[in-house]
Amino acid sequence: MAIEVRIPTILRTYTDGAKQVEGTGSTLGEVLADLDAKHGGLRERLVDDGGLRRFVNVYLNDEDVRFLAGLDTPVKDGDTVTVLPAVAGGAI
Amino acid sequence: MLTIPKDLHDKIVAHARADHPDEACGVLAGPAGSDRPERFIPMTNAARSPTFYEFDSTEQFRVWRDMDERDEEPVVIYHSHTATEAYPSRTDISYANEPGAHYVLVSTREPASAEFRSYRIRTGEVTEEPVNVVE
Numbered sequence: 676m677a678i679e680v681r682i683p684t685i686l687r688t689y690t691d692g693a694k695q696v697e698g699t700g701s702t703l704g705e706v707l708a709d710l711d712a713k714h715g716g717l718r719e720r721l722v723d724d725g726g727l728r729r730f731v732n733v734y735l736n737d738e739d740v741r742f743l744a745g746l747d748t749p750v751k752d753g754d755t756v757t758v759l760p761a762v763a764g765g766a767i
Numbered sequence: 768m769l770t771i772p773k774d775l776h777d778k779i780v781a782h783a784r785a786d787h788p789d790e791a792c793g794v795l796a797g798p799a800g801s802d803r804p805e806r807f808i809p810m811t812n813a814a815r816s817p818t819f820y821e822f823d824s825t826e827q828f829r830v831w832r833d834m835d836e837r838d839e840e841p842v843v844i845y846h847s848h849t850a851t852e853a854y855p856s857r858t859d860i861s862y863a864n865e866p867g868a869h870y871v872l873v874s875t876r877e878p879a880s881a882e883f884r885s886y887r888i889r890t891g892e893v894t895e896e897p898v899n900v901v902e
Contacts (some may be wrong), residue, residue: 683864684865684866684867685864685866687897691852694846730862731817732824732827732828734824734828737828737840738825739824739825739828741824757828757832759824759827759828759831760862760864760865761821761827761862761864762792762810762821762822762827762844762855762862762864762865763789763814763819763821763822763858763862764819764820764846764855764858764859764861764862764863765814765816765818765819765820765856765858765859766790766817766818766819766848766849766850766851766856767818767856767858
């Protein structure tokens with residue numbers, strides 16, 4: 676089962692520069708664990724003790740997985756996962 | 768150096784004024800690799816706050832996918848400070864995750880004038896750069 680995962684510029688240091696990598700798994704969490712085995716350190720940039728990191732957006736096809744089931748979101752063959760760092764900041 | 772057409776500069780300032788006292792935010796897209804900002808994309812500040820901004824995640828996805836399809840990239844990422852100077856804060860630096868972008872800051876703390884400054888933010892380091900407004 677192949678899930679395409681699109682990697683933002685800032686995380687391509689973990690994928691030898693690749694914009695897109697493939698993972699397997701039946702949930703988003705499993706796919707990220709699979710990717711981490713091939714691209715060590717990548718998962719830690721996306722996940723912390725509380726689940727998906729606050730300022731990282733992960734989408735399954737067109738939807739932010741926060742509106743689905745987070746790391747438990749089921750994925751199927753042919754799905755695309757996209758990672759985009761949140762754009763944020765403030766006065767302090 | 769940031770080279771920016773006057774009309775895009777003016778649109779950013781107008782957006783910041785219009786959203787004051789909330790922070791305004793957005794993107795200038797340009798052809799990938801060109802370093803030329805061409806397309807003005809004001810974004811919703813999902814935080815709607817006078818001291819914080821965050822792009823709405825669904826809107827960001829659509830804009831990023833659209834840029835990808837047009838072979839564009841975010842040349843400028845801008846936002847405003849409404850009571851402090853137009854200089855990147857600690858949170859601005861923490862969340863600057865587009866190493867190729869120029870980070871533009873506008874301050875609307877003075878009613879009669881707007882400060883407009885540009886920076887590179889890479890691996891936690893801020894470098895101010897000159898802004899060249901062209902007709």
